[in-house]
Amino acid sequence: MTQFTSLDESVIDTLREIMGQEFNDLIQAYRIDCQTRISALKQELSEDNCDGVRRAAHSLKGSSGNVGASHMQELCLALETSAKNEDLSSAPEMIANIESEYQNIESDLNVITRN
Amino acid sequence: MAISSEMTPNGAMLKIEVSGRFDFSSHHDFRKTYEELDSKPESFLVDMKNATYLDSSALGMLLLLRDYAGGDESNIEITNCSPDIRKILTISNFEQLFAIN
Amino acid sequence: MLTVLVADDTSTDRMILESLVRQLGYITVPASNGLEAIAFYQQYQPDIVLMDVLMPEMDGLEAARSIKKLAGENFVPILFLTSLSDTESLVACLDAGGDDFIPKPYNKPILQAKINAFGRMRELQTTLLQQRDQIRLNNNTLLQEQAVAKKVFDNVAGKGCLDDPNIRFHLSSQAIFNGDVLVAAHRPNGNLMLLLGDFTGHGLPAAIGSMPLATAFYGMVSKGFSLQDILREINHKLKTLLPPGIFCCASLLEVDYQVQQVKVWNGGLPSGVLYRGVSGEVELLSSQSLPLGIMGNDRLNSQCRYFDISATDRIYLWTDGIHEARSFDGEMFGEARLLEVFRHGSDVKANQIFDRILEAVHEHVGSDVFDDDLSLVEISLASPPEPTDDQDVGARGDQGLIEWSMSFEIKPPTFLHFDPLPLLMTVISDVPGLRGKSAQVYTVLAELYSNALEHGLLQLDSSLKNDAEGFAEYYRLRKRRLEQLTEGFIRFTLAHSVNGDEGVLRLTLEDSGEGFDHHNKLRETGEKDFSGRGIALVTTLCASLTYEGNGNIVKAVFTWKD
Numbered sequence: 001m002t003q004f005t006s007l008d009e010s011v012i013d014t015l016r017e018i019m020g021q022e023f024n025d026l027i028q029a030y031r032i033d034c035q036t037r038i039s040a041l042k043q044e045l046s047e048d049n050c051d052g053v054r055r056a057a058h059s060l061k062g063s064s065g066n067v068g069a070s071h072m073q074e075l076c077l078a079l080e081t082s083a084k085n086e087d088l089s090s091a092p093e094m095i096a097n098i099e100s101e102y103q104n105i106e107s108d109l110n111v112i113t114r115n
Numbered sequence: 116m117a118i119s120s121e122m123t124p125n126g127a128m129l130k131i132e133v134s135g136r137f138d139f140s141s142h143h144d145f146r147k148t149y150e151e152l153d154s155k156p157e158s159f160l161v162d163m164k165n166a167t168y169l170d171s172s173a174l175g176m177l178l179l180l181r182d183y184a185g186g187d188e189s190n191i192e193i194t195n196c197s198p199d200i201r202k203i204l205t206i207s208n209f210e211q212l213f214a215i216n
Numbered sequence: 217m218l219t220v221l222v223a224d225d226t227s228t229d230r231m232i233l234e235s236l237v238r239q240l241g242y243i244t245v246p247a248s249n250g251l252e253a254i255a256f257y258q259q260y261q262p263d264i265v266l267m268d269v270l271m272p273e274m275d276g277l278e279a280a281r282s283i284k285k286l287a288g289e290n291f292v293p294i295l296f297l298t299s300l301s302d303t304e305s306l307v308a309c310l311d312a313g314g315d316d317f318i319p320k321p322y323n324k325p326i327l328q329a330k331i332n333a334f335g336r337m338r339e340l341q342t343t344l345l346q347q348r349d350q351i352r353l354n355n356n357t358l359l360q361e362q363a364v365a366k367k368v369f370d371n372v373a374g375k376g377c378l379d380d381p382n383i384r385f386h387l388s389s390q391a392i393f394n395g396d397v398l399v400a401a402h403r404p405n406g407n408l409m410l411l412l413g414d415f416t417g418h419g420l421p422a423a424i425g426s427m428p429l430a431t432a433f434y435g436m437v438s439k440g441f442s443l444q445d446i447l448r449e450i451n452h453k454l455k456t457l458l459p460p461g462i463f464c465c466a467s468l469l470e471v472d473y474q475v476q477q478v479k480v481w482n483g484g485l486p487s488g489v490l491y492r493g494v495s496g497e498v499e500l501l502s503s504q505s506l507p508l509g510i511m512g513n514d515r516l517n518s519q520c521r522y523f524d525i526s527a528t529d530r531i532y533l534w535t536d537g538i539h540e541a542r543s544f545d546g547e548m549f550g551e552a553r554l555l556e557v558f559r560h561g562s563d564v565k566a567n568q569i570f571d572r573i574l575e576a577v578h579e580h581v582g583s584d585v586f587d588d589d590l591s592l593v594e595i596s597l598a599s600p601p602e603p604t605d606d607q608d609v610g611a612r613g614d615q616g617l618i619e620w621s622m623s624f625e626i627k628p629p630t631f632l633h634f635d636p637l638p639l640l641m642t643v644i645s646d647v648p649g650l651r652g653k654s655a656q657v658y659t660v661l662a663e664l665y666s667n668a669l670e671h672g673l674l675q676l677d678s679s680l681k682n683d684a685e686g687f688a689e690y691y692r693l694r695k696r697r698l699e700q701l702t703e704g705f706i707r708f709t710l711a712h713s714v715n716g717d718e719g720v721l722r723l724t725l726e727d728s729g730e731g732f733d734h735h736n737k738l739r740e741t742g743e744k745d746f747s748g749r750g751i752a753l754v755t756t757l758c759a760s761l762t763y764e765g766n767g768n769i770v771k772a773v774f775t776w777k778d
Contacts, residue, residue, distance in 0.1 A: 206485070208507075211506055
């Protein structure tokens with residue numbers, strides 16, 4: 001049994017059960033989701049668009065919850081809350097944390113799809 | 116409106132009690148009192164003690180009972196009529212068809 | 217199988233949800249934003265919509281509003297997919313038409329329970345709508361059928377004289393379906409005959425008896441049948457046709473304008489009123505018989521009451537709807553209030569009573585929307601109606617009987633129970649042009665027949681009728697001799713021809729009696745006293761009137777033009 005750093009193994013097992021043959025597609029979709037949202041976050045931040053940041057963080061929070069990426073979920077929630085309060089002062093740091101957490105997730109995902 | 120009925124122990128007479136308004140809404144209940152009997156009693160007593168009102172549909176129902184009970188050979192008594200109810204029965208001359216008191 | 221629209225812009229969310237829904241056995245339609253959701257709703261008509269709130273292009277709230285609008289009265293449940301938890305956001309979802317929430321992350325049993333529950337609700341709603349449409353359809357059909365039934369009835373009743381100026385009436389627009397029926401017509405002798413009836417119950421069962429009643433009434437009145445004959449025929453018909461329990465309370469009256477008398481029969485209707493115009497007094501026309509259609513004719517009390525009338529008198533009849541009109545707190549209008557209207561005497565002019573009665577009922581019921589279930593009729597006894605001469609066909613009419621003759625003989629004991637006049641009037645009324653003269657022809661026939669019977673066959677002396685005592689004696693003798701009559705005859709011969717624009721009807725009555733010295737009698741006494749008033753009237757109606765034989769044959773020639 002592999003020990004995941006960022007994903008909840010029991011959630012992954014449940015998803016495997018739910019999705020069946022489409023499990024790998026889901027993992028791939030999550031990867032794309034993360035990459036799309038992270039670049040969106042950066043883009044919106046550069047434009048100083050609070051609402052854009054909030055939406056992207058909200059989406060990433062949702063899909064991360066689905067795959068049991070609970071730390072990523074927490075990071076996104078914090079960013080979403082700040083953006084909602086129109087405070088982007090610590091956003092660059094938060095997005096950097098999100099990006100590095102995605103690296104951890106990515107290595108977990110590689111383990112999962114290799115099996 | 117409420118209709119209740121009771122058979123004398125020897126099965127000779129069916130007593131039907133009418134309460135409240137005696138109109139078309141009582142149609143089903145009234146017929147049920149005699150149509151579901153195992154055997155036809157010799158006589159009927161319709162007690163109007165608690166009846167407050169009677170319309171022409173009710174007169175029709177009394178005629179149906181009379182028909183069931185044997186028409187001219189029937190033995191039906193209508194009792195305890197209030198003055199208003201008595202008047203409606205009188206206008207239609209139902210004394211000729213029923214024993215009313 | 218239910219079709220579920222899944223609208224979510226996050227592909228992982230959408231994929232997981234679709235997969236879960238499919239495992240529950242439903243078909244899924246994916247949409248990745250609000251605009252797609254609306255487009256796919258229209259295209260696939262899903263049964264349930266699962267909708268994310270935050271989506272690009274168009275968010276879930278706006279898409280939900282559009283879909284609810286498109287769905288109209290169809291129930292399409294919209295369940296919002298949300299991890300939002302603040303009350304404000306949830307309220308916004310409900311405001312947009314959302315029916316429930318599915319919390320993220322998804323929980324399979326909860327998702328299943330919710331989709332199943334809304335699936336059942338939708339099914340129930342669909343069934344309800346179908347049933348409602350069916351009921352609406354049935355109701356429309358029913359209304360249409362009622363309209364047809366009413367039209368048929370109006371065609372039957374249209375023959376009457378309810379539009380005479382001396383008749384006023386108020387009937388609910390749905391009268392025949394309340395079981396109320398009003399018919400009126402003139403007898404050939406000009407008497408007015410009117411019947412107000414109230415069948416048991418409501419709706420079709422109540423309406424169904426009106427047709428045979430009206431047909432019998434109009435058919436018989438125009439042929440001159442007596443009130444008793446009509447009563448017995450209607451009673452017999454209704455008794456035969458209607459099931460036990462359905463019957464007709466009715467009042468039937470005949471107004472004889474010439475002798476100023478009214479004849480009233482009432483079986484089961486509330487007492488009507490004869491209002492004396494001069495004194496303001498009121499006489500009640502109370503029920504004295506069983507209603508029509510309950511018992512056979514042997515048990516029908518067809519005895520009538522007779523009232524002498526004057527031109528200022530009026531008669532009022534009503535059904536129990538007027539007594540039973542209820543006020544807001546359920547109190548009935550009742551007979552006492554009704555009769556109170558007449559007691560105002562000099563305050564109320566006679567011609568206002570009709571309106572006052574309706575006003576009083578309206579006041580009592582006290583509502584703008586008056587639940588109209590009452591029938592009221594007023595007959596003013598003032599002016600004898602003009603003889604109706606409105607028939608359209610003249611003597612040369614090209615249809616029906618034109619050139620013909622007939623002979624008809626009656627012998628004992630037929631005289632006792634049979635009145636030949638209605639039968640003859642049936643023939644007369646088939647003659648074009650003569651139809652409009654049937655009142656005059658009837659009078660001529662009636663006078664000549666009663667002379668032939670009473671003086672010719674029964675040898676009664678009309679001078680007996682000079683005083684009231686003799687009058688009674690006359691009719692007592694008439695009855696006894698009629699019962700004892702064993703031989704003799706009266707023969708009618710009717711011949712009709714058309715001469716240019718003139719029609720000619722020759723009536724000959726021959727009786728087997730001894731006749732009389734018509735040569736001397738005509739000369740001695742003059743026409744006025746001769747055989748009573750009747751012959752004077754006949755001579756004014758006919759072109760000629762002659763006696764032949766030993767006075768047992770009388771010939772009348774009746775002519776008319778277009």
